Amino acid sequence: MVYTGKPSRGCEVCRRRRIKCDEKAPECSYCIKTGQPCPGYKDMFELAWRDQTKVAQKSVERRMRAGAQAASKNTPSDTRIAPPALSESKALLSKTSVSTGLAPNQHDLEYFALNFWFTNYANPPSKSYEECGFVEHVAPLFLKSAPESTLRLSTLAVATILFTAWSGRNPDTSLTRSFYLKAVSAMKNQLSIPGNCTNNEMIMSVLLLQMYETLIGNARRKATTQAHLSGAMALIKHRGIQNFEDDVSKAILYWVRHLCIEESLKTCKTVECDPGEWANIPQYTVLPANSSLDGINLNLARLQAAIPQDFATGSNSTTLDIKDIIQAARGIDRQLIEWSGTLPLPWLAIRVTGEDSIPPSVGQAGLYQSHCHVYKSIQIAYLWNRQRLSRIRAQKIMLTQLLLQEPSLSNRMSQGSCQNTIQQLADDICATIPFYLGDRTKPGRIGDRNVEYPHARGSPIPETHYQIAPAMGGHQLLGALGTLLRFDIILRNGQKQWIGGQLMRLARIYNIGRM
Structure with missing residues (x-):
């Protein structure tokens, strides 16, 4: 029987013949039956990271056709989001302060998603009260990052999940998951290099992965895992709180502190940070209102947990x-x-x-x-x-x-x-x-x-x-x-x-x- 469902996890022989593989170890039944050596099975991560270019291209083309049809009908009452035409996306991107580094005809979905992210979420605020944590500091580090860096891949994971959700589709797609898994793999590799544990880019990547988990949790209406938040705390302790001195470092540090306090308030558990360490946190010249509020909430969280x-x-x-x-x-x-x-x-x-x-x-x-x-x-x-x-x-x-x-x-x-x-x-x-x-x-x-x-x-x-x-x-x-x-x-x-x-x-x- 020809198998037309999801990409098979079976051996290469069954995949090439497009038949369902029973995936038995060490050899599948078909290879045993036909008397040929079974090449074995691909790793789960390798499957998750399969090339998505053709899939993305077809998806974008399909949405652009749907957008053109909707425009031709001229129905203003229809408020479903239509993906921007390529010319519109170019114009929009030219107005932002961030360039994605992708040519629009290279990976269209990635181009649109990054454009959407930097335009609506990660643009540097024009006023201090528009600051929203750490995301306004992503752009400068993103521009300096390598194409396969943890920061770039984790940004793509968050950008694509937000873009697909606003496009009215299921945000948990194979493409968003592939970026997430690639980011996790890249993180493991980069953490093995001395010095990578202490830079802003790595901690920011971990926070973006935590944001990805939060968005997935919201979409599924399930509790969000805090594994990446714990990872960020470990990196901060390794680096030493006293070494967060520039504005970007402080923004990252205060945001991790904020997430720890909010998690403690929600779960009524002890704040995941050492009170003595947080007492020595580097101070802003003028403490922002959200950070001073966190200082009060830290005491509330400790009382609640006690x-x-x-x-x-x-x-x-x-x-x-x-x-x-x-x-x-x-x-x-x-x-x-x-x-x-x-x-x-x-x-x-x-x-x-x-x-x-x-x-x-x-x-x-x-x-x-x-x-x-x-x-x-x-x-x-x-x-x-x-x-x-x-x-x-x-x-x-x-x-x-x-x-x-x-x-x-x-x-x-x-x-x-x-x-x-x-x-x-x-x-x-x-x-x-x-x-x-x-x-x-x-x-x-x-x-x-x-x-x-x-x-x-x-x-x-x-x-x-x-x-x-x-x-x-x-x-x-x-x-x-x-x-x-x-x-x-x-x-x-x-x-x-x-x-x-x-x-x-x-x-x-x-x-x-x-x-």
């Missing part, structure tokens, strides 16, 4: 003092409030109401109450939501401990205060959703000016918002809304169901959960 899980859920089988825990949580909450007071005035949320600020289509797509919040940028909204989630964690710790104390009037008043604060913070997070998503309810294209967004009365929507909001907004909201549901906190009637509906909306827009 409380046994049975104690946090109502058991009194611990020697920890309830009053000390409440006092510590209250102190952290106070620090979080003081942090928000250090932000510049333009960074504050603007509450908007009415159809002159909130288009009716935005309300129909998802508006929890009659108002919503707008901000100077997506990154500022993300910082505020991080602060709100941390405050909810601190308030939840206080509330849990208050429930273990003897009932009294002051105790009940404190419980009510915690519940009201948690509810207000949850409402404020829900109020950011229209700012992130506008009136989107299904996949579209980044930069679509037909998307309606809320805005302050008399103020136009910034040009960059049409680009940055769809590119990053959903990924930021996914974590915030998912965390709200996992908190198991008291919310208004129907609010949990509404948040669940918004998560389903995110899944449709960002092609999540199709695997």
Whole structure:
């Protein structure tokens, strides 16, 4: 029987004859039956790294034909993303500050994916509050990297998974996996060379591979492995924290610290870093707001991890003092409030109401109450939501401990205060959703000016918002809304169901959960 399914893992004889190989060891049944020596089987990695040029070329040609057909029909109501024509992609790339180093007729899919990545995700920010961790530092190192370097391959893995997801297709493809496996293999080879363990390029490559795992985990709706984060920590310890002195090194170091703290907050486990080492972390001249927030969250994560899980859920089988825990949580909450007071005035949320600020289509797509919040940028909204989630964690710790104390009037008043604060913070997070998503309810294209967004009365929507909001907004909201549901906190009637509906909306827009 001729086998027309997936590429066979069988021996070369069966592959050449296009028949199904039973892959028995040490020789397959067909070779034994025909009396010829069996050449054996290819390695799994070799199969994953098979040449994808023809596959990519056919895929791009098919999508370009589909885009041309869609354009000929002239149907503006169809918001499914159409891959850019080659001329459009060239023009777009010429406007960016980064060249991919690929000729557009060489590997079209790779060209489009890298163009998409550097245009929408990894362009250096024009303002400090647009910084988003480490990705804005990828471009300079990418341009200096070799074609088969770990950094270039890991960048291709992330770029292709984002590009295919925005194209409305399953992001977990053989091509994205091949880049990922090649990057892992290249990393093993490069780490064997002295000096490669201590450079910025290697740690940045590990962080990109962690980003790849996070995107795959989001798409599959499964927990993300943190193996690469642990690898980044190992490289940092090997290099020594005191040796991260330039701006790129500091950005990488602070981002690894951020990921470790966020993972600890999510799992309620000890922060994977030595407190003494992080105390000596090289400081910026002016500490960015996201890094100073991480400093407060580090204390919150340690407090959260110090409380046994049975104690946090109502058991009194611990020697920890309830009053000390409440006092510590209250102190952290106070620090979080003081942090928000250090932000510049333009960074504050603007509450908007009415159809002159909130288009009716935005309300129909998802508006929890009659108002919503707008901000100077997506990154500022993300910082505020991080602060709100941390405050909810601190308030939840206080509330849990208050429930273990003897009932009294002051105790009940404190419980009510915690519940009201948690509810207000949850409402404020829900109020950011229209700012992130506008009136989107299904996949579209980044930069679509037909998307309606809320805005302050008399103020136009910034040009960059049409680009940055769809590119990053959903990924930021996914974590915030998912965390709200996992908190198991008291919310208004129907609010949990509404948040669940918004998560389903995110899944449709960002092609999540199709695997």
